[in-house]
Amino acid sequence: MAAETAAATAPVVTGISDTVFIGIFIILGMIVVFLMLREVRLMKTANRTIELDLEKDKLKLLQQHEAQKYFPFTRFSTEQIAEIRNVEDEIRGLETNNFAKENLLDKRLTRLEGIVKAKKLDGMLDHISTQEKKVK
Numbered sequence: 001m002a003a004e005t006a007a008a009t010a011p012v013v014t015g016i017s018d019t020v021f022i023g024i025f026i027i028l029g030m031i032v033v034f035l036m037l038r039e040v041r042l043m044k045t046a047n048r049t050i051e052l053d054l055e056k057d058k059l060k061l062l063q064q065h066e067a068q069k070y071f072p073f074t075r076f077s078t079e080q081i082a083e084i085r086n087v088e089d090e091i092r093g094l095e096t097n098n099f100a101k102e103n104l105l106d107k108r109l110t111r112l113e114g115i116v117k118a119k120k121l122d123g124m125l126d127h128i129s130t131q132e133k134k135v136k
Contacts (some may be wrong), residue, residue, distance in 0.1 A: 076084070
């Protein structure tokens with residue numbers, strides 16, 4: 001009986017108080033939030049790397065396509081390439097000649113407009129001077 005009374009009179013210690021228990025829950029919650037944020041960041045990074053890889057693949061395909069465009073021209077013989085260059089030179093010469101003619105035409109039209117305007121103004125001045133003489 002003495003053992004029963006000693007056990008009944010001793011206080012029961014649970015070992016963990018309520019504040020420690022709440023602190024552990026807060027720390028565990030922070031760890032869970034950190035892991036969730038980390039996963040979200042990793043997902044965004046993974047998506048971006050996939051997008052960049054896709055863009056690199058697109059660029060490679062475009063470069064291959066452009067490289068294929070120039071391939072058929074290497075099949076021309078040197079005589080054919082020389083003829084093509086001659087035609088291109090003639091085209092450039094014609095374009096230059098046409099530009100020069102257009103430029104000359106614009107300048108002459110501007111000069112003609114100036115002459116017509118000057119003669120018109122001279123005529124108006126003569127007409128005004130005759131009108132002034134009639135009034136006096």
